[in-house]
Each structure stands twice: as structure tokens, then as C-alpha cells.
Amino acid sequence: MEIKQPSLKELLAQRQTLQQQVAAARQREADVVLADIVRKMHEYQISLADLMGRDHESQNVTAAAVPKYRDLQSGATWSGRGRAPHWIVDKNRDDFLVRA
Known part of the structure; x- marks a missing residue:
């Protein structure tokens, strides 16, 4: 029995879909976290x-x-x-030291 390997085009399409799903999930979670931060700032009166x-x-x-x-x-x-x-490049920097 032969297992069919996906083509490069199919794999790239899958990767694009997964990247879009990751970005959407990240945004959803960030929205929840931001709302929680704002709520806690109000609750504890943090400016x-x-x-x-x-x-x-x-x-x-x-x-x-x-x-x-x-x-x-x-x-x-x-x-x-x-x-x-x-x-001063490629020269002895001690020769250029500012003497107090």
C-alpha cells in the first residue's frame, strides 16, 4: 500500500492556513488578556x-x-x-585621550 505524500503546493497552502489560524488565536487570546488587564487596572485604581x-x-x-x-x-x-x-579608527586611542 502506497502512502500519498502532499505536494509542495498543498503543504504551502496548509502552512498559510495554519499561520492564519495562529494569528487569529493569538489575537483572540490577546483581546482576553487586555480586557483582564484593563479590568484589574480599574479594580485596583492603577493608572x-x-x-x-x-x-x-x-x-x-x-x-x-x-x-x-x-x-x-x-x-x-x-x-x-x-x-x-x-x-580614530585603526589608531592608538591613548594618543587621543582628553587629559583633565
Whole structure:
């Protein structure tokens, strides 16, 4: 007895159908969870500010980066954060340190 294997086209169609079912199930469950969260927020008198943390806005403020390196030719500075500028790449960074 020979077992018929589904074709690629059939398998892709099944996958598409399953992906749609997964997305629908995820949305249904998310709606239930969201409704429960909103209900509990009302029940316990929790505001969005409480949920995000009272100091939420102050937490987003980052300290200004203090220059750690300086290019003596151009006067350009770099804090050492992020991508290194072209004037320091492949060079000894100690030569560019800002002396206090």
C-alpha cells in the first residue's frame, strides 16, 4: 500500500492556513488578556503612569556623554560610545585621550 505524500503546493497552502489560524488565536487570546488587564487596572485604581513607573519620563533622560577622545587636528571629540569616528579608527586611542 502506497502512502500519498502532499505536494509542495498543498503543504504551502496548509502552512498559510495554519499561520492564519495562529494569528487569529493569538489575537483572540490577546483581546482576553487586555480586557483582564484593563479590568484589574480599574479594580485596583492603577493608572498608566503607575503601570509605567512613576519616574518613567525621568528614566528616558540620558546623561550627556563627556568627551573622552579629541582629534587635535580638527578639534572633534568622541565619548567612546557608539561607532568610532574615522579619525580614530585603526589608531592608538591613548594618543587621543582628553587629559583633565
